[in-house]
Amino acid sequence: MKTGDFRSSQARDRYLAAYRGAWEACPEPDAEMDVPTAYGTTRVYRFGSTGAPLVLLPGLSATAAGWGEGLKRYLGDRTVYAVDTLGEAGLSVQTAPIRDARDRGRWLGEVVAGLGVGRAHLVGASTGGWHVCAAAIHAPERVASASLVDPTAVSVGFSFGVVWRGAVAMLVRHDRAWAWFLRWAGGLDVDRPDVRLVLAGVREFRAHLPPQVPFGADLRRVTAPTFAVFGGRSVVHDGAEAARRLRAALPHAEVELWPGADHRLDAAERVLEFVRRCGA
Numbered sequence: 001m002k003t004g005d006f007r008s009s010q011a012r013d014r015y016l017a018a019y020r021g022a023w024e025a026c027p028e029p030d031a032e033m034d035v036p037t038a039y040g041t042t043r044v045y046r047f048g049s050t051g052a053p054l055v056l057l058p059g060l061s062a063t064a065a066g067w068g069e070g071l072k073r074y075l076g077d078r079t080v081y082a083v084d085t086l087g088e089a090g091l092s093v094q095t096a097p098i099r100d101a102r103d104r105g106r107w108l109g110e111v112v113a114g115l116g117v118g119r120a121h122l123v124g125a126s127t128g129g130w131h132v133c134a135a136a137i138h139a140p141e142r143v144a145s146a147s148l149v150d151p152t153a154v155s156v157g158f159s160f161g162v163v164w165r166g167a168v169a170m171l172v173r174h175d176r177a178w179a180w181f182l183r184w185a186g187g188l189d190v191d192r193p194d195v196r197l198v199l200a201g202v203r204e205f206r207a208h209l210p211p212q213v214p215f216g217a218d219l220r221r222v223t224a225p226t227f228a229v230f231g232g233r234s235v236v237h238d239g240a241e242a243a244r245r246l247r248a249a250l251p252h253a254e255v256e257l258w259p260g261a262d263h264r265l266d267a268a269e270r271v272l273e274f275v276r277r278c279g280a
Contacts, residue, residue: 001099002208003208004087004089005094007204014200018196019091022196024193029047030047030048033045034093035110035114035115038096038107039094039095040092042084043092044084044115045064047075047079049079051077051078052144053121054074055081055083055123056080056083057085057123057132058127059126059128060126061088061197061205064082064090068194070268074123081120085128085131087208089201089202102134103210104210108134108139109135109141110139119143119144120144122147123147124149125149126150126152127212128149129228130154133215137218137221144225145275146224146225146226147275148226149267150263150265154215154246156238156245217249219246222253226252227271228246229255229257229270230255230258233262
């Protein structure tokens with residue numbers, strides 16, 4: 001299996017211009033670091049230096065910069081680490097294949113270990129929620145808690161709309177096709193810097209990633225305190241069914257369905273309240 005990389009040095013330069021533009025909306029990090037793992041180096045940004053660590057995993061191709069101004073909502077009384085997901089566009093550099101959920105979970109466990117914090121509270125939005133679950137299953141010793149914000153392909157698969165629209169966008173391979181997909185999936189304004197960054201990642205980067213499929217019976221192996229919220233109007237999956245199945249698989253989890261919310265929901269306040277109750 002191949003590893004992800006930019007299509008050319010010129011493609012990387014074009015992408016980096018979009019990356020810098022997206023970071024302008026984010027708070028200034030206290031530190032930047034490249035954490036070595038068996039799968040490559042992972043770019044991580046640190047905010048603050050006190051309190052139990054919180055690690056943020058973005059949606060697909062969004063990078064740490066994809067949190068935008070929303071990143072500020074997670075800062076305060078703890079150390080926050082924002083990650084560029086390895087294998088996707090960003091400043092992480094993949095050197096070995098990520099073949100399945102086990103590799104993905106082990107990668108994230110190694111990132112937490114490389115930060116020198118022992119365990120961390122993991123927060124994943126969209127695809128990032130799938131990554132958090134993979135770590136909770138395959139690197140549980142590194143997970144203090146798991147918070148999932150409309151996570152994709154955790155307890156149910158993608159909707160038919162995602163499958164056919166994603167296939168069309170991949171075949172057309174043009175910004176307008178992907179912009180059409182993103183507007184449908186999350187009501188995203190394609191003129192926003194963070195959305196332009198995602199479009200640049202799709203255009204300039206070749207990703208070779210394992211398919212996201214529901215964890216099935218493996219979900220029962222998640223023992224970490226878990227919070228999950230699903231959008232009742234999310235079009236990427238059936239949010240109500242996703243919530244129902246996750247409750248059945250993880251009776252200890254706090255699972256909520258927000259009927260009026262779509263895929264791109266803001267759950268920072270609720271996540272932080274949950275993390276505080278979990279303690280260090």
